[in-house]
Amino acid sequence: MRARAAFLLACAAVLAATAAHAQGWPIARYSVEGRNSGYFYLGQQTRLLQDDDFQNPGMFAVDAGAAAWRRVDGTQGRSCASCHQNAAETMKGVATRYPAYDAKSGGILNLELVINRERVEKMGAAPLVYESPELLAMTSYISHQSRGLPKAVDITGPAAPFFEQGKDFWSTRRGQIDISCAMCHDDRPGMLLRGDTISQGQTNGHPMYRLIWHTISSTHRMFEWCNTSMRAEPYPLGSPVYLALELYVAWRGRGLPVETPSVRK
């Protein structure tokens, strides 16, 4: 009896795993006109980890975000849901458009900054610290509502100068090592940098669960890591310079599906 139950359990587990795996998209979806998601360069094991919602460690952040969505905070007695109701409907597609130019502030805002502005202005709540688990949970939850939809940021009109600024950043050599983002991510994707396969440096999967950091991580944290690996002084997370860079990099990956939460090495 014992053995039989164990066998059935094992069968169920295998079936569940296959079913979850089958949710993964065909690899062609991760590539649009030569623009490849980081998924494209992952090993099989990491891909499977991302594909299976029950194993994907980034799903904890999404779940935490779902709970926070309905949690009342601040002096106004409101939660996100008080105004935006069901995120599956109201937030669908939102992450595809960010970062974006914001006329009110005259600068670029990404999801992190928009969330904090909502908290301060609409909820009377304190802004969340960049890269705090709370802010990562909310960006992950909101981005997750766009899973599968193509990235499509607007770089026209007032966004154009910021786009140009980000583009310049991308191709400028910096740091003691004196290399640019483009030298790795435009010129050498697929090649080995020490033990790591270089990808195109796309952001469509973000926030991502980065295995070497054991945590869900934002685009700006990745920028900081790449900057310090060139021995260049990074900019603060959430700074205008990184926002402009984020806009450029998001445009580079136009058409790639939102994958949040992605899993990366």
Next chain:
Amino acid sequence: MRFSFVSLVVLLAAGAAWAQAVAPAAPPVPERTPLQAHLTGPIPPLVKVEIVGNTIPQPLTQQPGDPARGRRVIADASNSTCLICHEVPALAELPDQGKIAPPLEGLGSRYTAAELRLRLVNAKLITPDTMMPAYYRTEGLTRVQPQFAGRTIYSAQDIEDAIAFLLTIK
């Protein structure tokens, strides 16, 4: 217009003070190995180099290059070494060698010490748009992290020792 953007950043900073418990730590500064003494403490004076054609004929130090130490310098994966980008078959025992630049093979048969010296000191004087870092240069760089400002990736002696090792790769 700008002002309200700045105020948003200030608000973010205020948030940082409010939730210090979860404030992210700055990226860690890796520990320096004994081979990297020139990357900590007082900044060593920069040796002047004289470029002649595609070479630097004069060694950077009095002490002749030591191939055994040069091997350790290049194998030291915690500094920004050749292995990040190049495969070095002579160091086949070391894992995770890069493959974004040509493998370093037969250097001793193809190059003189004077040629390798320029290549290591500043490869951009040979191929201006190369990705290869200049291992003995402090000027003309952008936004170097303060802990590396004014310092070269390799010390003058590292350059000489590395050359001595590379010349043994026939």
